Amino acid sequence: MAATGGDSFPRSWSYTNESELREFARRPTLGELLKRVEDAQSPDHRTVDVSYGCSYLAPPPVLYPFKLSFQNLSYSVKVRRRGSSLPENLTAEENGGRVKLLLNDISGEAREGEIMAVLGASGSGKSTLIDALADRITKEKLRGTVTLNDEVLESALLKVISAYVMQDDLLFPMLTVEETLMFAAEFRLPRSLSKSKKKARVQALIDQLGLTTAANTVIGDEGHRGVSGGERRRVSIGIDIIHDPILLFLDEPTSGLDSTSAFMVVKVLQRIAQSGSIVITSIHQPSYRILSLLDRLIFLSRGQTVYSGSPAELSDFLADFGHPIPENENRTEFALDLVRDLEETAGGTRSMVEHNKSWQWKNKNHLKGQRTIRRNSSHRFHLCLKDAISASISRGKLVSGAPIDSNRSSSFSKFSNPLWTEILVLAKRSITNSRRMPELFGIRLGAVLITGVILATMFWHLDNSPKGVKERLGFFAFAMSTTFYTCAEAIPVFLQERYIFMRETAYNAYRRSSYVLAHSLISIPSLIILSLAFSGTTYFAVGLAGGFSGFLFFFAAVLAAFWAGSSFVTFLSGVVSHVMLGYTVVVAILAYFLLFSGFFLSRDRMPPYWIWFHYMSLVKYPYEAVLQNEFEATAECFVRGVQMFDNTPLATVPAAAKVELLKSMGKTLGFNITGSTCVTTGSDVLRQQGITDLSKWNCIWISMAWGFFFRILFYFALLFGSKNKRN
Numbered sequence: 068m069a070a071t072g073g074d075s076f077p078r079s080w081s082y083t084n085e086s087e088l089r090e091f092a093r094r095p096t097l098g099e100l101l102k103r104v105e106d107a108q109s110p111d112h113r114t115v116d117v118s119y120g121c122s123y124l125a126p127p128p129v130l131y132p133f134k135l136s137f138q139n140l141s142y143s144v145k146v147r148r149r150g151s152s153l154p155e156n157l158t159a160e161e162n163g164g165r166v167k168l169l170l171n172d173i174s175g176e177a178r179e180g181e182i183m184a185v186l187g188a189s190g191s192g193k194s195t196l197i198d199a200l201a202d203r204i205t206k207e208k209l210r211g212t213v214t215l216n217d218e219v220l221e222s223a224l225l226k227v228i229s230a231y232v233m234q235d236d237l238l239f240p241m242l243t244v245e246e247t248l249m250f251a252a253e254f255r256l257p258r259s260l261s262k263s264k265k266k267a268r269v270q271a272l273i274d275q276l277g278l279t280t281a282a283n284t285v286i287g288d289e290g291h292r293g294v295s296g297g298e299r300r301r302v303s304i305g306i307d308i309i310h311d312p313i314l315l316f317l318d319e320p321t322s323g324l325d326s327t328s329a330f331m332v333v334k335v336l337q338r339i340a341q342s343g344s345i346v347i348t349s350i351h352q353p354s355y356r357i358l359s360l361l362d363r364l365i366f367l368s369r370g371q372t373v374y375s376g377s378p379a380e381l382s383d384f385l386a387d388f389g390h391p392i393p394e395n396e397n398r399t400e401f402a403l404d405l406v407r408d409l410e411e412t413a414g415g416t417r418s419m420v421e422h423n424k425s426w427q428w429k430n431k432n433h434l435k436g437q438r439t440i441r442r443n444s445s446h447r448f449h450l451c452l453k454d455a456i457s458a459s460i461s462r463g464k465l466v467s468g469a470p471i472d473s474n475r476s477s478s479f480s481k482f483s484n485p486l487w488t489e490i491l492v493l494a495k496r497s498i499t500n501s502r503r504m505p506e507l508f509g510i511r512l513g514a515v516l517i518t519g520v521i522l523a524t525m526f527w528h529l530d531n532s533p534k535g536v537k538e539r540l541g542f543f544a545f546a547m548s549t550t551f552y553t554c555a556e557a558i559p560v561f562l563q564e565r566y567i568f569m570r571e572t573a574y575n576a577y578r579r580s581s582y583v584l585a586h587s588l589i590s591i592p593s594l595i596i597l598s599l600a601f602s603g604t605t606y607f608a609v610g611l612a613g614g615f616s617g618f619l620f621f622f623a624a625v626l627a628a629f630w631a632g633s634s635f636v637t638f639l640s641g642v643v644s645h646v647m648l649g650y651t652v653v654v655a656i657l658a659y660f661l662l663f664s665g666f667f668l669s670r671d672r673m674p675p676y677w678i679w680f681h682y683m684s685l686v687k688y689p690y691e692a693v694l695q696n697e698f699e700a701t702a703e704c705f706v707r708g709v710q711m712f713d714n715t716p717l718a719t720v721p722a723a724a725k726v727e728l729l730k731s732m733g734k735t736l737g738f739n740i741t742g743s744t745c746v747t748t749g750s751d752v753l754r755q756q757g758i759t760d761l762s763k764w765n766c767i768w769i770s771m772a773w774g775f776f777f778r779i780l781f782y783f784a785l786l787f788g789s790k791n792k793r794n
């Protein structure tokens with residue numbers, strides 16, 4: 068088969084034998100097409116044919132650029148409260164059903180190399196339209212069609228070829244610009260791409276984004292000085308375009324920026340578009356300079372299109388509508404003011420919507436005529452979507468090359484890297500970020516050490532008297548619940564990361580399971596340090612029993628408690644999205660765990676209908692473990708004959724009288740009790756506390772198992788709680 072090689076898109080349109088024809092008749096998957104492109108780009112395979120596919124019967128093509136079309140998009144939501152004012156663009160039926168129409172019959176198209184800007188007043192539906200185009204609205208709710216090169220886009224394919232840049236800059240504050248982009252490259256670019264190529268891609272992107280001077284500056288946050296707002300916004304864009312997507316959606320990328328920074332951001336978007344992408348962005352109020360960079364505009368008013376066309380045609384459109392733009396007036400500002408004025412009139416913007424429709428109709432007919440002339444003069448050819456994507460990749464788009472799983476019929480594998488690579492990269496990123504904010508772990512360690520020292524001094528060298536037993540029980544209950552409370556700090560840490568996680572997983576940067584595993588693994592060293600700090604400060608100072616082996620077990624129990632507690636808090640932070648609410652829930656539940664642990668009320672004294680909660684109490688298991696460690700193996704006696712009267716009205720009776728009392732009690736009972744007879748051993752203490760059902764090691768295993776259980780729940784919370792789509 069004839070083939071052309073090199074870096075350009077190789078084509079061949081003639082087939083020489085029957086087997087080739089048969090080969091053509093079998094349509095390849097997109098994966099196969101991309102594989103051929105990949106092979107074509109590798110030095111060992113300079114000549115590869117990717118020409119076959121949906122265009123096999125056609126003559127050599129003149130490639131059409133990508134064209135994203137959307138037809139009659141409508142999207143409505145149920146309005147919750149009756150009294151709320153509804154916009155007038157509701158049908159009677161919808162109004163009756165208290166439904167608000169956020170998008171009303173929106174159509175348009177955007178082409179490769181162009182920036183399409185969605186404009187409108189606040190609440191006009193800009194973000195909603197971007198969401199609709201970026202497949203961030205559930206399919207059942209969105210009416211109308213979105214096609215790329217006249218083919219309906221599957222969600223999985225869209226995720227691979229597109230990127231969505233959110234309004235907020237969700238970045239790790241202590242990573243530099245270059246590190247941030249490098250981590251994005253490690254997530255999004257396939258492992259088959261060497262480190263040096265990834266670095267080269269990052270450098271190219273830094274240049275493209277105009278971030279060369281800020282490359283080694285940290286992103287920063289409220290507490291740390293970092294890059295400027297405009298630079299931060301460009302880094303956010305860079306993360307999402309690291310793989311050079313074909314479609315780029317942005318929600319208000321210039322909001323909050325000064326005019327120079329905003330212009331630079333849009334300039335970057337223009338460069339991206341010109342590199343062979345379609346850029347669709349919402350912009351609140353573009354300046355004159357920004358307007359000159361935009362290719363198409365869609366003006367929205369209450370979910371309806373009031374103007375759709377180029378910025379240049381806007382003046383003619385408005386003049387035709389009877390509102391010519393005065394000289395020296397910013398076109399978009401004038402249009403926005405006009406729309407706002409119309410919105411306040413009785414008829415609303417209906418007249419402008421209708422005028423736009425007739426304007427579009429006129430334009431369409433005009434273009435049709437032009438196209439007929441062009442069709443006759445040149446032999447144009449329209450590539451099907453899969454071929455077009457292959458061609459685009461061969462021209463250098465989608466740097467990741469959307470790694471191909473050649474063994475499966477599905478053409479794209481969802482993720483660029485295997486699970487273990489994702490875990491490594493996630494762990495590396497998190498450790499790098501945390502290392503530069505040592506105060507976060509320092510505060511936690513400080514809290515544990517201070518608690519340990521307070522406990523050590525409060526319960527200094529406890530004796531083995533009955534009071535000592537009580538004090539030990541109090542120490543253990545408090546110590547074990549403290550470990551849980553100090554875990555609550557995980558809430559803000561994860562909540563801060565939560566939106567970064569949602570952004571990254573929405574476009575398959577990595578698996579949710581990788582995140583959970585990495586999150587769990589990197590928490591272990593810090594939990595070990597905290598456990599050592601707590602056990603070290605308290606164990607010997609309080610005078611607990613068991614020597615060094617007893618200390619090791621105590622450390623293991625504290626570690627199990629930290630593990631279970633941190634897993635529980637991590638799970639809660641995956642469910643609750645507000646810091647204060649998170650703290651309230653954690654503190655309340657941990658208080659109940661302590662209440663039901665068996666310290667205040669032993670298991671055999673609990674009402675039977677609360678026993679289930681006793682077994683669910685995470686404090687129960689480490690508490691029982693350390694109690695058994697303390698009382699089980701020891702030969703110590705905790706209550707001797709005369710001490711039986713402690714804490715009773717007979718406590719003040721003279722010692723000789725107590726001995727006499729013991730003698731007569733012994734006579735009655737039939738055995739000898741002296742002042743030094745041991746009446747309560749360690750096992751008796753455990754029995755009195757109702758600690759009879761589990762061995763100390765089982766308590767530790769169960770504690771650890773709870774930890775794993777909550778990590779699994781955390782995974783499901785992320786899986787179902789971060790869909791990133793509107794309903």
Ligand SMILES: Nc1ncnc2c1ncn2[C@@H]1O[C@H](COP(=O)(O)OP(=O)(O)OP(=O)(O)O)[C@@H](O)[C@H]1O
Binds near residue numbers: 193195196
């Ligand atoms: N779930 C919802 N329920 C009810 N109304 C909603 C819902 N989501 C969005 N809206 C409304 O839809 C309208 C369009 O919202 P959208 O966020 O798309 O506007 P926007 O033009 O992007 O605004 P801004 O420029 O302020 O970001 C707004 O009036 C908003 O209040």
